[in-house]
Amino acid sequence: xxxxxxxxxxxxxxxxxxxxxxxxxxxxxxxxxxxxxxxxxxxxxxxxxxxxxxxxxxxxxxxxxxxxxxxxxxxxxxxxxxxxxxxxxxxxxxxxxxxxxxxxxxxxxxxxxxxxxxxxxxxxxxxxxxxxxxxxxxxxxxxxxxxxxxxxxxxxxxxxxxxxxxxxxxxxxxxxxxxxxxxxxxxxxxxxxxxxxxxxxxxxxxxxxxxxxxxxxxxxxxxxxxxxxxxxxxxxxxxxxxxxxxxxxxxxxxxxxxxxxxxxxxxxxxxxxxxxxxxxxxxxxxxxxxxxxxxxxxxxxxxxxxxxxxxxxxxxxxxxxxxxxxxxxxxxxxxxxxxxxxxxxxxxxxxxxxxxxxxxxxxx
Amino acid sequence: xxxxxxxxxxxxxxxxxxxxxxxxxxxxxxxxxxxxxxxxxxxxxxxxxxxxxxxxxxxxxxxxxxxxxxxxxxxxxxxxxxxxxxxxxxxxxxxxxxxxxxxxxxxxxxxxxxxxxxxxxxxxxxxxxxxxxxxxxxxxxxxxxxxxxxxxxxxxxxxxxxxxxxxxxxxxxxxxxxxxxxxxxxxxxxxxxxxxxxxxxxxxxxxxxxxxxxxxxxxxxxxxxxxxxxxxxxxxxxxxxxxxxxxxxxxxxxxxxxxxxxxxxxxxxxxxxxxxxxxxxxxxxxxxxxxxxxxxxxxxxxxxxxxxxxxxxxxxxxxxxxxxxxxxx
Numbered sequence: 001x002x003x004x005x006x007x008x009x010x011x012x013x014x015x016x017x018x019x020x021x022x023x024x025x026x027x028x029x030x031x032x033x034x035x036x037x038x039x040x041x042x043x044x045x046x047x048x049x050x051x052x053x054x055x056x057x058x059x060x061x062x063x064x065x066x067x068x069x070x071x072x073x074x075x076x077x078x079x080x081x082x083x084x085x086x087x088x089x090x091x092x093x094x095x096x097x098x099x100x101x102x103x104x105x106x107x108x109x110x111x112x113x114x115x116x117x118x119x120x121x122x123x124x125x126x127x128x129x130x131x132x133x134x135x136x137x138x139x140x141x142x143x144x145x146x147x148x149x150x151x152x153x154x155x156x157x158x159x160x161x162x163x164x165x166x167x168x169x170x171x172x173x174x175x176x177x178x179x180x181x182x183x184x185x186x187x188x189x190x191x192x193x194x195x196x197x198x199x200x201x202x203x204x205x206x207x208x209x210x211x212x213x214x215x216x217x218x219x220x221x222x223x224x225x226x227x228x229x230x231x232x233x234x235x236x237x238x239x240x241x242x243x244x245x246x247x248x249x250x251x252x253x254x255x256x257x258x259x260x261x262x263x264x265x266x267x268x269x270x271x272x273x274x275x276x277x278x279x280x281x282x283x284x285x286x287x288x289x290x291x292x293x294x295x296x297x298x299x300x301x302x303x304x305x306x307x308x309x310x311x312x313x314x315x316x317x318x319x320x321x322x323x324x325x326x327x328x329x330x331x332x333x334x335x336x337x338x339x340x341x342x343x344x345x346x347x348x349x350x351x352x353x354x355x356x357x358x359x360x361x362x363x364x
Numbered sequence: 365x366x367x368x369x370x371x372x373x374x375x376x377x378x379x380x381x382x383x384x385x386x387x388x389x390x391x392x393x394x395x396x397x398x399x400x401x402x403x404x405x406x407x408x409x410x411x412x413x414x415x416x417x418x419x420x421x422x423x424x425x426x427x428x429x430x431x432x433x434x435x436x437x438x439x440x441x442x443x444x445x446x447x448x449x450x451x452x453x454x455x456x457x458x459x460x461x462x463x464x465x466x467x468x469x470x471x472x473x474x475x476x477x478x479x480x481x482x483x484x485x486x487x488x489x490x491x492x493x494x495x496x497x498x499x500x501x502x503x504x505x506x507x508x509x510x511x512x513x514x515x516x517x518x519x520x521x522x523x524x525x526x527x528x529x530x531x532x533x534x535x536x537x538x539x540x541x542x543x544x545x546x547x548x549x550x551x552x553x554x555x556x557x558x559x560x561x562x563x564x565x566x567x568x569x570x571x572x573x574x575x576x577x578x579x580x581x582x583x584x585x586x587x588x589x590x591x592x593x594x595x596x597x598x599x600x601x602x603x604x605x606x607x608x609x610x611x612x613x614x615x616x617x618x619x620x621x622x623x624x625x626x627x628x629x630x631x632x633x634x635x636x637x638x639x640x641x642x643x644x645x646x647x648x649x650x651x652x653x654x655x656x657x658x659x660x661x662x663x664x665x666x667x668x669x670x671x672x673x674x675x676x677x678x679x680x681x682x683x684x685x686x687x688x689x690x691x692x693x
Contacts, residue, residue, distance in 0.1 A: 125463040136431070137463055141455050147424020148456070154425060155432035158384070158410055165428075177448070181421030188416055343466040344501050346524035349552075349599040 014227075016218035020262045021242065022232035026290040028298025036231075036241045041305040047088060047236040048296040048306065049314045051080040054104035055293060056318035057113055060326055061103065061120075065271045069329050071122040074101045078234075078266035081292035082168075082198045084108050085239030086261075089247055090134075090166060097136040097149040097167045101198075105168060109135050113325045123333040142173040146182035146195060153186070153193040153250070164192040164250040166243065172203025174217055183258065187224040192250035194243060195258045198233060200265035205278040221258035233261030234292040237299075264290070337363050366536040368510040369399045369475075371544065372517035373437065377407050380435060383521060385412045387422055387439030387475075396441055397477055397536050423449040426472045427456050435471045437521055443478040443530075444487035450495070457526045458501035470526040473517070478506075479570050479620050481534040481667055483660040490657055491569075491621035496528040497598040497630075504598040505551055506530040508572035511542040512550060512595060519551040527551070530597075532569035554601040556608065560590035563614040563677055566605060566631055568594040571618045571668060578618075578673040587677055597627060605631070606638045613644035614680045618668050623651035645681040 021034040030038070058077050065073040076083055083104040090096060090109070098105050106116045111128045118127030119138055126137045136152075139145035149165040156163040173179055174197055186193050197217045201208060214220055221228025227249065231238045239261050246257035264287035268275035275284075300306035341348055341356040348356070376383050385403060387395070391414035394401030404412040415422055419440055426436035440446040446453075453474065460468045480489035496504045503525050507513040513531070520527040557572060558579050567575040572593040579589035590608055594601065609615045615635055617628035628649035635647055650668045658666050 124465070125459075126465070129467050130431075130464060131467065137460070137468075141451060144420075144424060144452060144456055147421055147452065148428035148431065150421075151425030151428025151430075151436075152432045153428070155429040155434045158434070159432075178420050178424060178452070181416070181418040181424065184416050184418065185421045185425055339465065343462045343464075345503075345599075346461070346466075346469070351599060351602070 015222060016216060016228045016230040016260075018215065018230075020230050020232040021238055022235045023237040023241065024235050024295055024299045026234070026295060028295050028302060030299070034238065036238055039237050039241055041300065041303055043240070044237055044296060045300055045305055047084055047240060048293070048300060049317075050084045050088065050108050051236060051293050051296065052314050053318040053321055054080050054084055054108055056322045057107050057325065058104055060322040061117065062267065062271065064326070064329055070117065070120050072270050072272060073103075073120050074270045075267035076101050076104050076265070078287060078292070079198055079200055079263045080104060081236035081239050082196065082233045082261045082263055085236040086166060086168065086196050086243045089240045089244035091247070093134070093161075093163045094247060095134045095136060095149070095152060095163065095165045097139070097145045097152075097165060099139050099142070099145065099168055099170065099173070101170065102138065102168045106135055106138065109133050111135055114328050117329075118333070121329070121333065123335060124339070143169055143176035143179040143182065145169075146173075147178050147185070149193050150182050150186045150189070150191050153191040154189050157192055157253075162251045164194060164247045166247065167193060167195045169195065169197055170203065171197060171199040171201070171208050171211055171217060172206065173197075174220065175211055183220070183224045183226060183256075186256035187226045190253065190255035192253070193256045194246040194250055195256065196243060197258065197260045198263055199260050200263050202265060202269070202279070204269040204273065207278075216260055218258060218260035224258075226255065227257040229257065229259045231259060231261050233263030234290050234295065236292055236296060263292075365507070365510040365513045365531070365538045366397055366399050368514040368542050369517055369531065370401055370403070371542070372514045372521075373400060373403060374406070375544075376437070376518060376521045377403065377411055380521075382433060382435045383411070383437060384429065384434055385437045385439070386415050388415060388417050388441050390414060390439050395439060397533065399475070399531075400439065419445055419447075419449040420452050423452040423457060423474060426474075427452060427460065427470065430470050430472050431468055435521060437473040437475065440474060440476045442484075442488045443476055443490040443492050446474070446476050446492065453496065453502070453528070454499045458499045461525070462501055469524050471521075471524050472526045473520045473529050474527070475529045475531060477533040477536070478530045479532050479534060480657060480663050481570060483663075485660060486657070489663065491619065491652065493530055493597055493621060494625065494627050497627060501526070502598060503527045503551065503596065504530065505596045506532060506569040507595065508532070508535070508557070508569060508593040510538055510540045512593075514542045515545055515547050515550045516595065518546055519548050522546075522548070523551060530569065534570040535573065538573070550595060552596055552599070552601065554592050554594045554596065554604040556590060556604070557593045558589070558591040560588040560612065562588040562612055563616065563680060564590045564592060564605075564608045564612045565616050565618055565673065566592045566594065567618040568597060569620070571620055574668060574670060574673065575618055577670050578677070581670055581674055582677055585674070589677070600630070600634065602634060602638065606635065609635050609639045610642040613642055615643075616648045616650060616673065616676050616680070618650045618673055620652045620667055622654045623649050624654045626651055648676045648679065650676045
């Protein structure tokens with residue numbers, strides 16, 4: 001495939017659709033004509049199962065925050081189609097570059113939830129080995145990870161590896177200069193990278209109409225000479241197919257893609273935020289009616305691919321996952337003051353060795 | 365010095381295929397100071413290449429490349445143009461090893477021509493070393509001679525830590541033989557450029573050359589001046605500097621950057637803590653003024669001159685006569 005060929009209805013320089021592409025409507029009925037290929041039912045069932053698990057994990061993390069077991073937790077409730085759909089589109093060799101709101105994506109990738117949450121628990125900035133499951137550190141400064149992903153992808157291409165990088169970012173992050181620089185570098189270098197903008201309606205309290213004057217965030221792609229797509233971010237089938245096609249396009253040397261997935265953040269920004277100050281309950285109810293998990297449930301049930309027993313088994317599995325997670329989080333983490341100094345440099349310089357000894361002595 | 369740096373890049377590119385060199389105008393042009401002259405044609409566009417004009421992107425992508433096993437050496441065209449990359453440098457480049465408990469290495473070198481004295485217009489003459497030196501996790505180094513330029517750049521590229529490699533642009537045209545040797549200590553240790561017994565001048569970058577000129581002039585006035593070229597600003601080589609000051613009992617820190625909250629303040633504080641009983645006089649600083657870098661026609665007022673440093677030497681309480689209160693005017 002060359003760069004000028006289209007994939008899934010998109011090509012560099014072509015405008016994305018004005019309405020988000022979908023395969024499954026909010027009520028669970030199939031949508032035709034999107035140009036996206038329809039995944040098999042077992043693929044959708046896997047998405048559903050992972051989304052149920054992700055939602056249960058997310059709820060447990062929010063509960064742990066209320067119990068003081070997490071310092072802070074930015075929930076992605078309502079965004080499970082993006083979190084799971086995008087990660088399921090990755091191949092093992094691909095890399096995920098997540099942000100602080102993408103804990104569900106990280107857990108979906110297979111990272112131990114306790115390890116995934118050390119940042120938000122506050123015992124260490126990063127708890128998992130990025131190279132084990134190819135998940136970059138969760139990025140807190142917005143959009144900076146997009147540049148990392150482009151460099152990573154460029155290096156993969158220079159080394160002749162067929163690896164693509166998936167960057168997750170929010171609507172607010174697209175306003176950052178680093179997002180612009182990453183889009184531009186990726187397009188100029190034709191780097192194998194996919195930018196997934198989860199447009200959840202708000203950057204903390206600021207709505208998208210105060211964030212951008214573009215028709216959609218996907219429309220920004222055209223200015224960079226990049227393929228772009230606008231998809232229904234509450235339709236996991238559409239997300240996984242769009243992201244998967246874009247990743248394959250990238251791996252084959254076709255260059256980057258910008259995908260906007262329109263979704264909604266059901267919870268406040270974090271447990272420390274009060275969403276009632278900037279949005280109405282009616283708006284939340286409207287989006288609850290478009291729930292991504294229910295949508296797949298209805299879709300699969302209508303097709304005879306999900307019955308009561310399977311649904312219960314999936315729920316039970318999620319429950320036991322959450323229970324194990326909760327139990328392990330109830331044990332205080334072990335802290336070692338040596339960790340504060342050990343990896344500042346490859347070989348701790350003398351002044352840090354001195355400070356480490358002093359802190360250890362004070363703590364003893 | 366530009367030639368020595370070019371040779372270091374050439375040898376590093378030849379020695380290690382993971383090394384890539386990129387930045388603005390570093391390709392066919394060879395960089396605005398010609399430090400990368402000829403590298404693109406010799407090593408090809410996959411090893412040495414031009415980028416879009418975007419410093420955060422240059423450093424941010426270098427971080428990603430390093431995560432994926434490369435050893436990027438990126439060029440920022442001028443000191444003040446590095447500021448758009450500040451977040452990438454301080455929040456990510458400096459911290460990723462620590463954040464990942466050593467799992468992610470950041471063998472990235474950021475070359476930055478810095479400092480004044482070449483008649484550059486606004487934004488082309490900053491000495492921004494303390495912004496980086498204040499950030500834990502970075503190595504901040506600056507060579508004072510062509511020989512060190514070669515050896516230190518090779519060591520920087522070999523270092524597993526991120527290195528802010530500050531090139532004193534006034535020295536780009538300095539000519540001196542180089543030994544073309546590898547020496548990891550050049551990245552971690554200061555060097556005594558000229559031994560002396562009366563006073564220690566502590567300097568770095570282009571000012572190390574000024575300090576040597578001061579030492580020659582001082583000798584004619586009867587002062588035996590020792591000159592230390594720090595080479596590494598972060599981490600600081602306490603041992604070499606303290607040893608010298610304990611011996612001479614007097615110290616002056618000389619740098620181009622503004623004095624307030626400048627590098628000299630840290631050096632003076634550390635020496636006061638480590639050498640107080642050995643000091644014969646307060647530690648002085650001769651620095652740039654506390655002003656935005658001046659326009660080129662007035663930069664000589666800002667830059668520490670031989671005379672200003674000599675003046676400081678004369679103020680180091682050489683007279684052992686103690687002025688008693690009732691003798692005071």
